[in-house]
Amino acid sequence: MPVIGIISDTHGLLRPEALERLEGVRHIIHAGDIGAEEIVPRLEEIAPVTAIRGNVDKAKWTRAFPETASVELFGQRFFVIHDRGDLAFDPAAEGYHAVISGHSHKPGIETVQGVLYLNPGSAGRRRFKLPVTVATIVIEDGAITPTIHAIEERPID
Numbered sequence: 001m002p003v004i005g006i007i008s009d010t011h012g013l014l015r016p017e018a019l020e021r022l023e024g025v026r027h028i029i030h031a032g033d034i035g036a037e038e039i040v041p042r043l044e045e046i047a048p049v050t051a052i053r054g055n056v057d058k059a060k061w062t063r064a065f066p067e068t069a070s071v072e073l074f075g076q077r078f079f080v081i082h083d084r085g086d087l088a089f090d091p092a093a094e095g096y097h098a099v100i101s102g103h104s105h106k107p108g109i110e111t112v113q114g115v116l117y118l119n120p121g122s123a124g125r126r127r128f129k130l131p132v133t134v135a136t137i138v139i140e141d142g143a144i145t146p147t148i149h150a151i152e153e154r155p156i157d
Helices: 017-022 037-043 060-064
Strands: 003-007 028-030 047-051 068-073 076-081 098-100 108-112 114-120 133-140 143-150
Touching: 003 017, 003 098, 017 133, 028 037, 037 047, 108 133, 108 143
Parallel strands: 003 028, 028 047, 076 098, 098 114
Antiparallel strands: 003 133, 068 076, 108 114, 133 143
């Protein structure tokens, strides 16, 4: 059964704990606010990556990443957008199985009209008192099972 890693809002910090949690996944989706040029290549050492840019991704290197992405993985259609509030169409009507977003730093799982909405939370520097998290999605027999994982913090030099 394929597992997809979901990460967002790294803001230039790719924690070892995030990398450990993503080990063994078959694909990684980064939902924006990458923050540093070396983040996506490091994730690509683990698995192929679909990444978009977020509102803080303004540097010249970020132009290589689209603002949104549509990707089919293991028979499931995913729409990736940084801020779910910017979604301007009905994903169910368009045949999407899941919408992946970030931006709020608040992890969340919700199903609306049969579409999974997943925000993996923030894997970068802690903001406010929100947890530091990543998510995984297991695809089995055409079903999507999401899980949000809190990752333990280590001191950052």
